[in-house]
Amino acid sequence: MKALFTICLFFLVNLTLAQTTIKGIVKDSKGETIPGVNIFLKGTYEGTSSEVDGSYELATDETGKFILVFQAMGFKSQEFEIDLNGSAQTFNPILKETINEMTAVTITAGAMEASDEKKAVVLRPIDIVTVPSAMGDIIGAFQTLPGTANVGNDGRLFVRGGDASETSIFIDGMKVGNAFGTTASNVPTRTRFNPNLFKGSFFSTGGYSAEYGHALSSALALNTIDMPMRNQGDLSIMSVGLGYSQTLVGKKNSLTATANYMDLSPYQAMVTQNFDWERAPYGFDAEVSLRQKWGKSGMVKAYAHTESGGMKIWQKIPGSEGRGQLIDLKNHYTFTSGSFKQIGKNDWSYYGGISYSNNVDEFTLDQIAIRNQNQVVHAKAVALKGFSDKFSLKTGLESYVFSYEEGLKSENLVRDFDDLQVNIFTEADYYVSNKLIFRGGLRAGHSTLANHTWLDPRFSLAYKFENEGQLSLAAGQFSQMPVEELRIAKPEVQNTIANHLILNYFLTKNGRTVRAEAFYKDYKKILTYEGTQYFYRNIQQNGSGYAQGFDVFYRDQKTVKNTDFWVTYSFVDSRRKFAQYTEMVQPGFAPRHNASIVVKHFVSGLKSQLGGSFSINDGYTYTDPNFAGQMNAKTKGFQDLSLSWSYLPKPNLIIHFACSNVLGRDNIFGYQFSPTPNESGKYESLPIRQTAPRFIFLGIFLTLSKDKTANNLNNL
Amino acid sequence: MKKHTLIIALMMFVATFANATNEAYEKAMMKEIQALGKAGPVAELQKSANAFARIADMNAGEWLPNYYAALAYANMGFRTEGGLEEKDGYYAQAKKHIEKATALSPNNSEIVAVQGYIIMGELAADANSRGQSLSGLAMQTFGKAIELNRQNPRAIILMAQMEYGMAQFFGQGPEKACGLVNASLELFAKEAAEAKEGNLNPSWGKGMAEEMKNNTCK
Numbered sequence: 001m002k003a004l005f006t007i008c009l010f011f012l013v014n015l016t017l018a019q020t021t022i023k024g025i026v027k028d029s030k031g032e033t034i035p036g037v038n039i040f041l042k043g044t045y046e047g048t049s050s051e052v053d054g055s056y057e058l059a060t061d062e063t064g065k066f067i068l069v070f071q072a073m074g075f076k077s078q079e080f081e082i083d084l085n086g087s088a089q090t091f092n093p094i095l096k097e098t099i100n101e102m103t104a105v106t107i108t109a110g111a112m113e114a115s116d117e118k119k120a121v122v123l124r125p126i127d128i129v130t131v132p133s134a135m136g137d138i139i140g141a142f143q144t145l146p147g148t149a150n151v152g153n154d155g156r157l158f159v160r161g162g163d164a165s166e167t168s169i170f171i172d173g174m175k176v177g178n179a180f181g182t183t184a185s186n187v188p189t190r191t192r193f194n195p196n197l198f199k200g201s202f203f204s205t206g207g208y209s210a211e212y213g214h215a216l217s218s219a220l221a222l223n224t225i226d227m228p229m230r231n232q233g234d235l236s237i238m239s240v241g242l243g244y245s246q247t248l249v250g251k252k253n254s255l256t257a258t259a260n261y262m263d264l265s266p267y268q269a270m271v272t273q274n275f276d277w278e279r280a281p282y283g284f285d286a287e288v289s290l291r292q293k294w295g296k297s298g299m300v301k302a303y304a305h306t307e308s309g310g311m312k313i314w315q316k317i318p319g320s321e322g323r324g325q326l327i328d329l330k331n332h333y334t335f336t337s338g339s340f341k342q343i344g345k346n347d348w349s350y351y352g353g354i355s356y357s358n359n360v361d362e363f364t365l366d367q368i369a370i371r372n373q374n375q376v377v378h379a380k381a382v383a384l385k386g387f388s389d390k391f392s393l394k395t396g397l398e399s400y401v402f403s404y405e406e407g408l409k410s411e412n413l414v415r416d417f418d419d420l421q422v423n424i425f426t427e428a429d430y431y432v433s434n435k436l437i438f439r440g441g442l443r444a445g446h447s448t449l450a451n452h453t454w455l456d457p458r459f460s461l462a463y464k465f466e467n468e469g470q471l472s473l474a475a476g477q478f479s480q481m482p483v484e485e486l487r488i489a490k491p492e493v494q495n496t497i498a499n500h501l502i503l504n505y506f507l508t509k510n511g512r513t514v515r516a517e518a519f520y521k522d523y524k525k526i527l528t529y530e531g532t533q534y535f536y537r538n539i540q541q542n543g544s545g546y547a548q549g550f551d552v553f554y555r556d557q558k559t560v561k562n563t564d565f566w567v568t569y570s571f572v573d574s575r576r577k578f579a580q581y582t583e584m585v586q587p588g589f590a591p592r593h594n595a596s597i598v599v600k601h602f603v604s605g606l607k608s609q610l611g612g613s614f615s616i617n618d619g620y621t622y623t624d625p626n627f628a629g630q631m632n633a634k635t636k637g638f639q640d641l642s643l644s645w646s647y648l649p650k651p652n653l654i655i656h657f658a659c660s661n662v663l664g665r666d667n668i669f670g671y672q673f674s675p676t677p678n679e680s681g682k683y684e685s686l687p688i689r690q691t692a693p694r695f696i697f698l699g700i701f702l703t704l705s706k707d708k709t710a711n712n713l714n715n716l
Numbered sequence: 717m718k719k720h721t722l723i724i725a726l727m728m729f730v731a732t733f734a735n736a737t738n739e740a741y742e743k744a745m746m747k748e749i750q751a752l753g754k755a756g757p758v759a760e761l762q763k764s765a766n767a768f769a770r771i772a773d774m775n776a777g778e779w780l781p782n783y784y785a786a787l788a789y790a791n792m793g794f795r796t797e798g799g800l801e802e803k804d805g806y807y808a809q810a811k812k813h814i815e816k817a818t819a820l821s822p823n824n825s826e827i828v829a830v831q832g833y834i835i836m837g838e839l840a841a842d843a844n845s846r847g848q849s850l851s852g853l854a855m856q857t858f859g860k861a862i863e864l865n866r867q868n869p870r871a872i873i874l875m876a877q878m879e880y881g882m883a884q885f886f887g888q889g890p891e892k893a894c895g896l897v898n899a900s901l902e903l904f905a906k907e908a909a910e911a912k913e914g915n916l917n918p919s920w921g922k923g924m925a926e927e928m929k930n931n932t933c934k
Contacts, residue, residue: 036762036766040770044774045740047766047770468799511844604886604887648886
């Protein structure tokens with residue numbers, strides 16, 4: 001027994017004396033050598049790394065059969081069976097590259113992403129909220145990005161010749177109905193949601209994924225923060241109201257509760273207004289946000305937002321004396337959503353949710369009382385499967401319930417409709433290499449109200465050059481049901497349709513970003529009608545139109561120290577036959593030339609960030625009934641210079657001051673004409689102006705937490 | 717009896733074998749820790765990272781090989797003269813290894829400190845756009861590392877660097893940061909005095925503290 005053991009040991013010792021050398025050169029599929037490859041015998045300590053010239057040499061005392069592994073960042077590992085017997089061996093493997101999510105090409109056609117996590121982004125979330133002209137409204141910041149038009153008497157997003165209803169807004173993938181506050185005509189509105197809620201956004205001005213429907217021109221997807229960092233309270237005292245937010249963070253969950261009160265009365269008493277207010281806009285909102293981690297990588301979120309507000313305003317009637325018509329407006333709004341995401345086994349992942357929006361508007365126009373209610377339910381479930389690092393497939397099922405009711409309370413007249421829509425979409429991504437990607441998608445839908453089924457194909461591809469610049473192309477069909485106010489008058493109306501074609505160049509390198517895009521969009525089956533809301537007549541689906549143009553964007557954070565600036569120019573040539581127009585016209589919301597500059601500069605000595613933004617366009621078209629034709633006149637160009645000053649005396653205290661239209665330019669967005677000509681046969685007019693020459697904002701934001709460096713910079 | 721002898725012999729054999737693997741582990745680790753300490757250029761750090769990755773494969777229960785692999789990758793990110801994509805590639809590798817280390821040894825002050833160090837690297841790679849989102853996270857992570865072990869000089873010197881950056885940003889003096897530098901230097905001295913022969917635990921970072929002491933806190 002003992003002898004046997006000794007012999008065994010002897011053999012073991014003896015065997016180790018035979019040394020084998022393995023050597024070679026590691027290359028990639030293009031024939032370039034790869035340095036730093038980890039080369040080792042599986043299950044042993046024996047290993048080495050390849051040199052700068054790709055060569056390696058591994059000498060080992062092991063003998064017998066082993067597996068030789070070649071492993072390198074960005075490449076697929078390769079394994080060889082090897083018999084170590086003392087004789088030198090050569091291996092010259094060619095490693096294949098893997099698709100690297102971080103550096104691979106991304107499709108940027110139409111898309112502008114703001115994210116802290118991803119590449120190919122135009123902005124960071126923080127940049128959005130610090131745009132001086134935005135006054136804390138997310139949409140205000142998007143209006144300095146390419147493809148958008150600033151329509152100052154509306155406040156919503158107008159993208160590439162499209163009207164505001166053509167942009168769909170999603171929070172955590174779920175549709176938001178009535179995302180903008182209700183307002184009187186020509187009084188600009190804001191988004192209802194606090195920019196603080198979001199960690200990033202995806203804004204597309206066309207050619208977007210088959211995942212997004214109900215949007216003719218644009219999709220804006222906002223993503224809420226996953227987990228806040230710490231327990232904290234945020235107090236804001238502003239010239240327009242007060243707010244408080246409390247965040248509690250547990251190990252696997254968190255809760256944020258916020259309440260805000262807003263009233264412009266004191267402000268309007270101090271600052272001259274162009275408008276004749278009977279009661280300045282006021283309102284409150286409250287929201288609760290819950291987040292729960294689910295397993296190792298999943299997340300469940302619940303969110304509820306409710307608000308109530310109103311205003312009373314006198315609107316002059318052209319050609320008549322006096323204060324005009326009194327509009328009394330009250331709005332009640334609720335949005336709730338629940339969403340989840342989870343990563344499964346075998347490269348499956350899932351996400352989805354359900355949302356409910358309820359908007360109630362109560363108007364009183366002189367003696368007429370109107371009540372409109374719009375409800376949207378959206379449910380969605382998506383499964384994503386990665387078949388390899390090159391090919392993935394996304395499939396989703398969505399259903400919508402649109403329910404709308406409008407009533408003339410004073411006349412006891414009510415009408416409503418319900419529409420159930422089912423959508424299914426599928427989209428495949430195929431990476432040919434890290435430099436080339438193809439994406440193809442299909443989206444199908446059915447509306448029970450219109451009894452109409454449709455299919456939208458979409459396609460895009462992108463190629464990345466050696467210098468990191470990339471070229472993307474996107475094309476597709478986009479469908480959207482007309483707005484509720486028209487559907488209720490003619491429920492059988494079908495989808496309006498737009499086709500997009502977009503070519504995009506994008507380069508971001510060393511703190512500088514260049515983005516250039518050319519586009520063509522055509523519109524089909526858009527609605528024409530006579531009359532105004534509640535009294536629409538002769539609704540026909542015979543409108544059409546087009547929008548074409550290009551835009552450029554340049555951002556630089558490098559050239560001037562402590563300074564970040566971006567410049568945007570958008571050219572839009574758009575004409576369409578729509579609404580009450582009987583021929584192709586340039587819409588009033590689609591100025592041809594649009595430009596803006598945003599500059600932010602940090603001054604350490606002053607502990608301040610100074611900001612300025614300047615926006616300009618060439619004016620808005622309108623119809624002057626004193627002359628022949630439609631859209632036969634144009635206002636003078638719009639100009640706005642906004643300045644802001646954020647002062648951080650302590651890390652947890654921010655004092656923010658901003659002023660829009662510093663130069664006091666009297667911007668005019670169009671004219672209202674008297675319905676009938678006066679004695680001398682002339683239609684009298686009133687300009688549609690800004691609510692006030694300037695808007696001045698002063699806010700103090702204090703963060704209370706154990707961590708004294710925390711602040712609510714996101715509020716600005 | 718014969719049977720018993722066999723069992724005992726086998727047991728001894730297994731014990732010797734186990735001992736041998738442990739020795740091999742320690743030997744390999746000692747060698748690579750020294751190499752990492754001396755490694756300068758990215759190519760050398762890559763070799764070091766590869767070596768620790770190999771040791772980690774062989775010792776699935778040990779957190780230290782993954783810890784050092786992460787540290788080597790993080791240092792590659794700091795030292796490379798390449799672009800943002802390359803830096804982020806190294807930090808992604810560093811994160812992969814530090815996550816493995818965390819799974820093996822949760823709530824470990826040293827691991828959390830390196831987590832913060834990686835975040836600091838990502839921040840430094842593109843401070844203009846990442847400063848706002850990552851500076852708070854980096855400080856919070858170092859704060860957690862210090863909370864887990866108040867005697868960890870690396871967590872303290874890394875926190876000192878963040879504090880100094882914040883003070884510069886807000887136009888304040890370096891006093892708070894320098895207080896941390898002094899505290900870390902004391903702990904480095906204590907650590908060196910207590911260190912035993914063949915110690916595999918982290919002991920890097922003193923140079924960082926001395927440099928700050930000499931340049932920032934004169």
